[in-house]
Amino acid sequence: LWSSDRIFDAFGQPAAATRIRIAMDELHSHWESSDIRLTRDHYGQESGYNFRGLCDWLEGAYGPIRRLYDPLSDAALAEVDVLVVKTPTQAFAPAEQAAIDRFVKAGGGLVLIGDHTNVYGTSEILNSLAEPVGFRFVYDCCFDQRSRFELRYVKETQVANHPTLAGLDEILFEVGCTIDIDSPRVRPILVGRALKSQPIDYGVENYYGKPRDRSEQECGQFPLLVVANSGHGRVVAVADSTLFSTFSVFIPGRREIVEGMIAYASGHDVGAGIRDLAWRCAIGISLLLLLLMPGLGLRALLTCGLVAWGASNLAATAAEVLVYPGHPDLPTANAAATVT
Numbered sequence: 001l002w003s004s005d006r007i008f009d010a011f012g013q014p015a016a017a018t019r020i021r022i023a024m025d026e027l028h029s030h031w032e033s034s035d036i037r038l039t040r041d042h043y044g045q046e047s048g049y050n051f052r053g054l055c056d057w058l059e060g061a062y063g064p065i066r067r068l069y070d071p072l073s074d075a076a077l078a079e080v081d082v083l084v085v086k087t088p089t090q091a092f093a094p095a096e097q098a099a100i101d102r103f104v105k106a107g108g109g110l111v112l113i114g115d116h117t118n119v120y121g122t123s124e125i126l127n128s129l130a131e132p133v134g135f136r137f138v139y140d141c142c143f144d145q146r147s148r149f150e151l152r153y154v155k156e157t158q159v160a161n162h163p164t165l166a167g168l169d170e171i172l173f174e175v176g177c178t179i180d181i182d183s184p185r186v187r188p189i190l191v192g193r194a195l196k197s198q199p200i201d202y203g204v205e206n207y208y209g210k211p212r213d214r215s216e217q218e219c220g221q222f223p224l225l226v227v228a229n230s231g232h233g234r235v236v237a238v239a240d241s242t243l244f245s246t247f248s249v250f251i252p253g254r255r256e257i258v259e260g261m262i263a264y265a266s267g268h269d270v271g272a273g274i275r276d277l278a279w280r281c282a283i284g285i286s287l288l289l290l291l292l293m294p295g296l297g298l299r300a301l302l303t304c305g306l307v308a309w310g311a312s313n314l315a316a317t318a319a320e321v322l323v324y325p326g327h328p329d330l331p332t333a334n335a336a337a338t339v340t
Contacts, residue, residue, distance in 0.1 A: 134183025
């Protein structure tokens, strides 16, 4: 039961060749748009600091991407497999939040892309969708303790088989925020080690202070990409939007991780009802043991818990190794693809 989320999760991954219908929310994002291409007529911040290159790349892998300019509703999300919400600067109406919640719980995928220090209010708006799932984007920015701006992630063994990391060897993060996890069902996939988390600086326009050591900063390891299940759907959140901006999206590791995020979010949680029922039964049996056999019940509960914890983690690891279909070597498979 301890690792049941991971076991059931492994069975919900779609086949690698599955076509995925992606929608990009444009109504709520007035920063880093996805609809302006870098040309001789559009050469500057709007065409270089945006997600158009990312969308062109994803269209080569998954087909045309819909851009949503109207309020989100059940009808707008009816023909969508994965909804991408990137650095929103306009709040979601309660009806839109409810529509997104129904979309995910019915089996849809939600990808949330944030950035540092609640810039332009993006983290506050993203948290209206993230907090009900069990995590939140922190109003901070993080730096590596040794190389400052070069926050490098190298794949770790405990998440080596997760679909979001397919084809990824390492990735160089730019400056983003950290993610706080409030639920055991939220799983950290990318964790930055030896980081400095520096708080929001309201003294500058973009809330991004000078990268110098401060007395109020926190040091340690912090999640930068997390996944979670909600109903039958999946949520993926990453805390650095600059990874996918047109001017840097083709640096090694960027396209691999975003394709992995999309592929994972398109899957379904096939065991939501079974898992929740099993948890309720386990809690009920535990309470009966403690009530009917106070001494023996406690010892039995602790012993069974320790044995089950070890066995379930082995089962979860085996499930991810054996059941996840994986994806082709993305650098090789996409070598011939072109972005115009």
